[in-house]
Amino acid sequence: MENLAYQDPPMVERIEGKTYLMAPCPRPSHNVIATNILNIFYNYLKGKRCRAFGDNMDVHIDNENVYVPDVMIVCDRSRVHRDGLHGAPDLVVEVLSPSTAHRDRGPKMRHYAAAGTKEYWIVSPFGKSVEVYHNEGGRFELDAMYTDYTDLDLERMNDDDRKEVRWQIPVSLYDDFLVDVKDVFFDVDDFE
Numbered sequence: 591m592e593n594l595a596y597q598d599p600p601m602v603e604r605i606e607g608k609t610y611l612m613a614p615c616p617r618p619s620h621n622v623i624a625t626n627i628l629n630i631f632y633n634y635l636k637g638k639r640c641r642a643f644g645d646n647m648d649v650h651i652d653n654e655n656v657y658v659p660d661v662m663i664v665c666d667r668s669r670v671h672r673d674g675l676h677g678a679p680d681l682v683v684e685v686l687s688p689s690t691a692h693r694d695r696g697p698k699m700r701h702y703a704a705a706g707t708k709e710y711w712i713v714s715p716f717g718k719s720v721e722v723y724h725n726e727g728g729r730f731e732l733d734a735m736y737t738d739y740t741d742l743d744l745e746r747m748n749d750d751d752r753k754e755v756r757w758q759i760p761v762s763l764y765d766d767f768l769v770d771v772k773d774v775f776f777d778v779d780d781f782e
Contacts, residue, residue: 604656605697618781619715620685624660626776627683627713630769631663640665640680640763648674655701660685660713663763678705680763685713699723703730709762718775720759734759738775 602609624645631642640663649657650673662679664670669677682702684694694712702710703725710723710730718738723730736756744752759774761767 602656604654605693605701607654617687617715619778620660620687622776622778622781623685623713623715623774624683626774626778627661627685627711627769630773631661634761634764634767635663638764639667641667641670643675643679649679650674650676651678651701651705655697657698657702659683663761665763678702678707680707681709681711681761682707683711683713685715699730704728713774715778718778720771720774722759724762736771738771 628642628644635642643662643664645658645660647658647662647670649659649662651657656674659679659682661683662675663681664675665680666677669675679702684698686694699710699712703723706725706728708725710725712721712723713719714721720736722733722736724733725731734756736759739747739755744755747755756771758768758770761769
């Protein structure tokens with residue numbers, strides 16, 4: 591299998607003016623989760639003005655910041671050009687990898703918020719959790735956290751804690767767009 595970091599040209603991101611090679615060959619669980627989310631988004635958005643894209647499109651925030659998110663939704667199709675998206679996506683999903691998590695939670699998150707991205711998801715394959723952030727005046731604020739609890743986890747919770755478990759993630763772009771947490775992590779255990 592070909593290592594994507596050695597493509598010609600290599601896949602890179604530009605963060606605050608510094609160029610980084612994309613992490614080669616993420617774990618299979620990373621790919622499974624990103625594919626699950628892309629499929630969920632694609633199926634819901636079919637026939638709507640917004641469109642889901644996977645991780646092979648550059649996002650040109652500005653000259654100093656060019657990113658390649660794992661999954662994104664874009665509602666203004668006129669900003670999509672041959673060389674990628676120019677401006678902020680409406681929603682960005684980053685699936686954490688140990689080597690890049692600090693960038694996903696740091697500068698990339700700040701720049702997406704300042705550029706106007708409405709919603710930002712950080713997905714942890716290890717904790718099977720999704721943090722959903724909403725843009726509040728150019729900064730992301732944590733709206734909620736969703737976890738794919740095991741049956742054993744649920745058995746160990748008291749009744750009050752079990753009632754607080756959130757099973758569906760509302761996507762802010764549409765009133766009826768709900769994502770089941772279990773669908774995000776579907777089949778991921780087979781690829782650990």
